[in-house]
Amino acid sequence: MIAGIEMGGTKTVVAVGQADGTVVDEFRFPTTHGEETFKVAIDWLRERGEATAVGVAAFGPVSVNKARADYGQMLQTPKPGWAGFSIIGALESAFPDVRVVLETDVNAAVLAEAEGFEDIAYITIGTGIGGGVMADGKLLHGAVHSEFGHWFPRRAPGDDFAGVCPFHGDCLEGLASGPAMTKRWGKEPKDLLDDAKAWEFETHYLAEACMTLLASVNPARVVIGGGVSQAPGFHAQVEEKLRARAKGYFAALEENTPFVVPPKYGQQAGIRGALLLVGS
Numbered sequence: 001m002i003a004g005i006e007m008g009g010t011k012t013v014v015a016v017g018q019a020d021g022t023v024v025d026e027f028r029f030p031t032t033h034g035e036e037t038f039k040v041a042i043d044w045l046r047e048r049g050e051a052t053a054v055g056v057a058a059f060g061p062v063s064v065n066k067a068r069a070d071y072g073q074m075l076q077t078p079k080p081g082w083a084g085f086s087i088i089g090a091l092e093s094a095f096p097d098v099r100v101v102l103e104t105d106v107n108a109a110v111l112a113e114a115e116g117f118e119d120i121a122y123i124t125i126g127t128g129i130g131g132g133v134m135a136d137g138k139l140l141h142g143a144v145h146s147e148f149g150h151w152f153p154r155r156a157p158g159d160d161f162a163g164v165c166p167f168h169g170d171c172l173e174g175l176a177s178g179p180a181m182t183k184r185w186g187k188e189p190k191d192l193l194d195d196a197k198a199w200e201f202e203t204h205y206l207a208e209a210c211m212t213l214l215a216s217v218n219p220a221r222v223v224i225g226g227g228v229s230q231a232p233g234f235h236a237q238v239e240e241k242l243r244a245r246a247k248g249y250f251a252a253l254e255e256n257t258p259f260v261v262p263p264k265y266g267q268q269a270g271i272r273g274a275l276l277l278v279g280s
């Protein structure tokens with residue numbers, strides 16, 4: 001038996017399942033602070049017998065680089081009860097003989113969505129914006145972990161919104177996250193579906209994001225998920241803007257249609273990815 005834990009900002013999913021990512025049994029519960037959240041997950045797993053391995057898909061900021069002294073820990077975060085909490089420590093003391101593999105939540109989703117692709121990227125747009133990348137079949141995370149939401153896109157023509165990122169103002173997350181849309185238009189994204197201008201701006205920024213991925217890590221496909229991406233026609237509009245920017249220059253884009261797609265596994269991508277971390 002293998003197990004997976006997907007830590008989300010508001011809910012945590014713990015599951016047992018198969019090496020191919022199939023979930024056999026799962027439990028969803030509200031995320032509180034580190035100690036308590038992991039106690040609930042560990043107790044649930046114990047009731048199901050001893051797993052041989054546990055894959056963890058963690059929200060950030062989390063140290064996923066094994067070369068660092070703080071590997072396995074949550075880094076500085078305003079989220080109460082998480083800074084300095086050791087995910088690896090909690091699981092290893094509960095299950096001393098169990099193999100534990102830790103990844104960022106977006107990289108776990110990349111793994112679930114890859115299915116046959118060795119070069120693929122995943123962007124999620126919700127309360128924040130996150131990105132994960134698989135290149136040459138390997139998940140990338142760099143020195144600490146990716147902060148893909150915090151790079152600086154070109155402005156959409158006519159957009160003078162200051163942005164909502166407390167650190168940078170108008171980084172991608174500051175301009176295009178769910179809270180950015182709500183602040184900019186005075187309505188939540190789900191109440192903006194008929195507002196063409198709102199989606200003109202939103203898809204502009206996501207096309208900028210795809211362009212940066214295309215030019216830097218050269219994926220054969222970009223998956224965009226998260227609540228904000230569920231507007232009708234969203235992915236096609238991003239792809240159209242991306243192709244208009246790329247001007248036929250990038251082989252990876254020319255050879256792959258569609259290039260910008262919704263997640264195949266939707267809400268299940270994270271927990272499937274957590275199982276695949278130890279199953280594959």
Ligand code: ZN
Pocket residue numbers: 149150165166167168169171172173174
């Ligand atoms: Zn920022």
